[in-house]
Amino acid sequence: MLRFVLRRLVQVVPTLLLLSLLVFAWLRSLPGGPASAFLGDRATPERIAELNRVLGLDQPIFVQYGRFLGRVLTGDFGASTITGQPVLAEIGRALPATVELSVLALVIAVALGIPLGYLAAQHRGGPVDIATVIGTLIGVAVPVFFLGYLLKAFFAVELGWFPPSGRLSIDVDATNVTGFVVLDGLLTREFDASLDALSHLVLPAVALATIPLAVIVRITRASVLDVLGSDFVRTANSKGLAPGTVRSRHVLRNALLPVSTTIGLQVGLLLAGAVLTEKVFVWGGIGTLLADAITLKDYPRLQALLLLGALVYVLVNLLVDLSYAIIDPRVRL
Amino acid sequence: MTPLLEVDDLRVAFRRRGEPDTVAVDGVSFDVAPGQVIGLVGESGCGKSVTAMAIMRLLPARGVRVTGSVQLDGVDLLGLSESQMRERRGKDLSMVFQDPLSSLNPVIPIGLQVTEVLARHRGMAKEPARKAAADLLERVGIPDPRRRLGSYPHQLSGGMRQRALIAIALACRPRLLIADEPTTALDVTIQAQILELLRELVRETGAALIMITHDLGVVAGLCETVNVLYGGRIVERAQRHRLFGTPRHPYTHGLLRSIPRLDAPSGEELVAIRGSVVDNLPWEHACAFAPRCPRAVDLCTGTTPLAETSGGRLLRCHNPVPASAE
Numbered sequence: 001m002l003r004f005v006l007r008r009l010v011q012v013v014p015t016l017l018l019l020s021l022l023v024f025a026w027l028r029s030l031p032g033g034p035a036s037a038f039l040g041d042r043a044t045p046e047r048i049a050e051l052n053r054v055l056g057l058d059q060p061i062f063v064q065y066g067r068f069l070g071r072v073l074t075g076d077f078g079a080s081t082i083t084g085q086p087v088l089a090e091i092g093r094a095l096p097a098t099v100e101l102s103v104l105a106l107v108i109a110v111a112l113g114i115p116l117g118y119l120a121a122q123h124r125g126g127p128v129d130i131a132t133v134i135g136t137l138i139g140v141a142v143p144v145f146f147l148g149y150l151l152k153a154f155f156a157v158e159l160g161w162f163p164p165s166g167r168l169s170i171d172v173d174a175t176n177v178t179g180f181v182v183l184d185g186l187l188t189r190e191f192d193a194s195l196d197a198l199s200h201l202v203l204p205a206v207a208l209a210t211i212p213l214a215v216i217v218r219i220t221r222a223s224v225l226d227v228l229g230s231d232f233v234r235t236a237n238s239k240g241l242a243p244g245t246v247r248s249r250h251v252l253r254n255a256l257l258p259v260s261t262t263i264g265l266q267v268g269l270l271l272a273g274a275v276l277t278e279k280v281f282v283w284g285g286i287g288t289l290l291a292d293a294i295t296l297k298d299y300p301r302l303q304a305l306l307l308l309g310a311l312v313y314v315l316v317n318l319l320v321d322l323s324y325a326i327i328d329p330r331v332r333l
Numbered sequence: 334m335t336p337l338l339e340v341d342d343l344r345v346a347f348r349r350r351g352e353p354d355t356v357a358v359d360g361v362s363f364d365v366a367p368g369q370v371i372g373l374v375g376e377s378g379c380g381k382s383v384t385a386m387a388i389m390r391l392l393p394a395r396g397v398r399v400t401g402s403v404q405l406d407g408v409d410l411l412g413l414s415e416s417q418m419r420e421r422r423g424k425d426l427s428m429v430f431q432d433p434l435s436s437l438n439p440v441i442p443i444g445l446q447v448t449e450v451l452a453r454h455r456g457m458a459k460e461p462a463r464k465a466a467a468d469l470l471e472r473v474g475i476p477d478p479r480r481r482l483g484s485y486p487h488q489l490s491g492g493m494r495q496r497a498l499i500a501i502a503l504a505c506r507p508r509l510l511i512a513d514e515p516t517t518a519l520d521v522t523i524q525a526q527i528l529e530l531l532r533e534l535v536r537e538t539g540a541a542l543i544m545i546t547h548d549l550g551v552v553a554g555l556c557e558t559v560n561v562l563y564g565g566r567i568v569e570r571a572q573r574h575r576l577f578g579t580p581r582h583p584y585t586h587g588l589l590r591s592i593p594r595l596d597a598p599s600g601e602e603l604v605a606i607r608g609s610v611v612d613n614l615p616w617e618h619a620c621a622f623a624p625r626c627p628r629a630v631d632l633c634t635g636t637t638p639l640a641e642t643s644g645g646r647l648l649r650c651h652n653p654v655p656a657s658a659e
Binding site: 329 | 420438
């Protein structure tokens with residue numbers, strides 16, 4: 001197990017290296033660049049050349065890449081061409097917001113998705129099943145930003161149940177400890193701050209959760225149906241076990257294998273969805289950083305964010321593989 | 334002796350939308366006395382497994398209609414609620430399945446798969462149940478049973494897995510055990526061991542055994558009474574020796590003649606039953622076996638043969654093999 005984890009972690013290094021090269025080359029092959037984006041209307045060929053020289057972008061690409069790698073090895077991803085701030089510090093400040101949002105969205109998706117999928121499978125062809133299947137189709141089909149505005153218009157503006165945007169109300173004075181506002185409130189016993197932060201989280205988390213929720217429901221449903229028809233479930237029933245025992249011990253444990261893979265894959269989509277959700281709900285997280293960096297061709301920030309995304313993805317899928325080994329004894333790591 | 338199990342006019346129909354019902358079991362009746370071993374024999378699709386599943390009430394609730402009665406100790410199992418039936422399954426009657434690998438839960442240790450029956454029906458606590466499970470595994474011939482409690486199905490051989498399934502089925506000493514092709518997925522040498530084990534265990538526990546098989550060799554070594562099924566109906570029933578000695582139904586006759594025998598003169602051809610189950614005629618107005626039957630006469634394709642009992646033998650045939658033949 002430990003050897004497996006170490007081997008996988010070592011494999012991350014070449015993956016990220018290759019990816020960094022691709023990102024590096026790909027960004028520089030796009031038309032325009034940080035200089036023209038930064039200068040906007042004031043751009044003249046001379047000024048662009050001047051700025052490129054300052055940013056080191058006039059050097060041959062392999063020289064730039066070499067410098068980039070050298071700096072990255074010392075933990076320096078460079079400064080944002082938009083703000084001039086170190087990229088890592090910016091990401092560090094924005095990360096808690098996105099993590100908070102993504103984790104809550106994932107919790108909603110998993111906590112609702114697995115029972116719903118199970119219920120649909122158990123009542124296959126019945127009204128519950130049909131409603132679930134149609135509901136998940138809508139869930140996948142509706143774009144995140146559209147749903148976001150819809151939720152905002154109805155629950156925030158019309159009903160006023162939840163705040164329409166931001167992470168905290170202006171009048172709430174919260175102490176910053178970790179950057180995770182809900183957690184900070186609990187740590188400092190400022191429970192009103194935690195509650196306020198939670199109420200801000202609900203709408204964006206729901207918007208972000210819909211697609212993973214729909215996917216988890218469908219995979220769970222298919223997987224449970226598959227397991228329900230298997231011989232060992234028949235054996236479990238032939239033993240006269242209580243329905244609850246058959247469900248949890250025999251059906252669900254086996255059905256969760258494909259579901260756990262799906263959850264891992266959803267984390268990648270969650271990061272992508274966060275960009276749109278954060279935009280709609282003015283959520284100052286990674287998504288906002290990324291969106292701005294793309295419009296303004298902020299190479300250093302984009303490089304760092306894309307590598308960070310890849311790292312998260314790889315680590316989450318490592319966790320998925322480990323969960324496999326826990327659920328299924330046939331999997332030896 | 335009053336029978337332990339009385340199956341009377343059991344009928345199982347699968348309903349499919351827009352199509353006529355498919356009748357898999359069509360008025361099957363038989364009795365099993367306590368401690369008796371009977372065989373249900375027939376080729377694939379004759380309804381023998383569906384009969385077993387109907388007795389266990391393991392058929393899906395939707396799309397299947399089961400009628401008739403299945404009385405265990407005078408209680409009609411078909412009339413019980415699902416939760417009452419769950420109280421009985423695994424305790425009063427249990428089942429051993431064909432494919433031991435797929436019939437065991439792959440992600441749970443063998444020990445738990447044995448102890449959960451004991452906990453469910455005998456209310457045993459964890460430790461006594463583990464002790465009892467180890468004893469059971471030992472009894473079915475699994476070496477080093479204590480250690481095996483923690484093994485997963487994929488870590489056992491096919492024969493060991495089937496032994497574990499038998500241990501599970503017999504854990505609560507049921508009065509009726511149904512074994513559905515328990516040796517089909519196993520090597521020939523292992524087959525013999527498993528059959529021997531079943532024979533010993535039913536003798537030891539006093540359980541009645543319904544042996545479901547397509548293999549007449551299995552029947553010959555084990556069963557006192559043999560029911561031959563064809564197209565969902567019993568076409569012949571007799572004591573083992575009489576059935577093997579003087580098969581009267583042409584189907585039984587054909588089955589026996591299609592078995593290779595060591596003592597047959599060399600060069601003698603094996604006789605196969607021609608055609609397949611898909612050629613069946615509907616029982617409603619003919620003999621289902623008629624299209625494949627070497628002894629078919631005009632009557633067979635126009636009139637349903639009735640089950641007639643004489644001299645302890647049930648026979649459903651218009652033109653049976655003469656009793657003196659062979």
